[in-house]
Amino acid sequence: MKERKFTGRILLYVAIIALGLLFAMPFLYTIYTSFISMRNVNTLVGPDQWSFANYYVYFTNEAYDVPQWFLNTLIMTSIVVLGNLIINPMAGFALAKVDFKGKAVVYWIVVATMMIPYHMILIPVYVNVAQLGWLNTFKGLTIPFLYQGLYIFMMRQFFLSVPGEFIEAARIDGLTKMGAFWRIVYPLANSSLITMSILAFSGTWNSYLVPSTLANSPDKYVLVVGLNSVKDLFFENTPMIMAGVVLTTLPILVFFFLFQRQYIEGISASGVKG
Template structure:
């Protein structure tokens, strides 16, 4: 019996490793290709032939400003993630634990907005940004995205599971409702908040359509938009293209691997309740 269990476990590990390698291969190929020159493409070569020239070209060529695009991406992503960490939990907590007129209507409006693709409201957003003079600014790239209906819904589901006694005890100790939220309830949502942060980080960092629509000045390009604007210069240079892919993908992978345990816990605790 033990031998059979060991065999089954070994088979399971082999299958999981094979699946892991299969899904990791495209990125590993991209990473490897970004470190070689054009003459070694589609061949295996020793590390002695690897080079950082492809990345140096991006950061030193005066024809484009990758440093600026990278900084714009960091600023935009940081503001959006921080804004979502503040606004979405407050909205989710209000819908889960507070009583106010029209609460159910507000909740169903939030749910309904989850079903509307952002592409459908992109033109109205563009018109609004143009009318208030925010085009080609950080405000246009961040303010409309500080709130996300999906994350409000997800956090509401978590806050419903928080015992009301915690809030009542905090109120007895002299805290206001906001104080009870920030000092008692908010820390309990750590896993859900990290899950939301990873999703918001990935969605914002790799966003192309919205930044390219709201900012057409190269000075305000984000990394994805900027690299796409110069891709024709390297159309036949596969290593340069792969280096650009790594620049846009690697930060997301690093962010995920740092918080992967909390991400899994957050997904597990975000089931539909109430």
């Protein structure tokens, strides 16, 4: 019986690994192709023929400023993620643990915003940003996106599971509601916060529609928009295109793998309650 269970477990692991490799193959092919020359496309060559030449072209060619685009993306993403880590938990806590008039109305407004595709409100956002003089600025690329209805809802669901006794005990010890939130409740939401960070990071880093609409100056391009603007130069150069794909994808994968355990815990903890 033990041998049969052991054999079954081995077969299960083999099947999982094979399935994982199957799903990973497209990205592994992309990485491989980005290190070879055009003449070796669709052939297998040894590591002695791999090089960083394609990446070197991106970062050294004076016709386009990939380092600046990379920096712009990093700044924009960092600001948006930080803003979401502050504003969304505060709003979620208020909707979960603070009693105020119109609370139910505010909650359903937040839920309703989750049902509206962002494409439908892009023109009003553009008009407002233009009226404020924020076009081609980091303010225009970040401030309208410092909160998300989905993440407010997700944080509310977590805070509903936090016992009210924790907050009452903190109040008895002399903390205000804000003090209880930041010192007691906020640290408890670590898994949900990391989940939100990963989703906000991936969504912002790979965002194309909004940055291309609100910033049309090359020095304010983010990486995805900038690489798309020069793709015609490498239309027939598959390794160069693959190198661009790796540049836009790899940071997200690294960020995810660093926090994958907390991400899974956060997804489990943010299930619908109440």
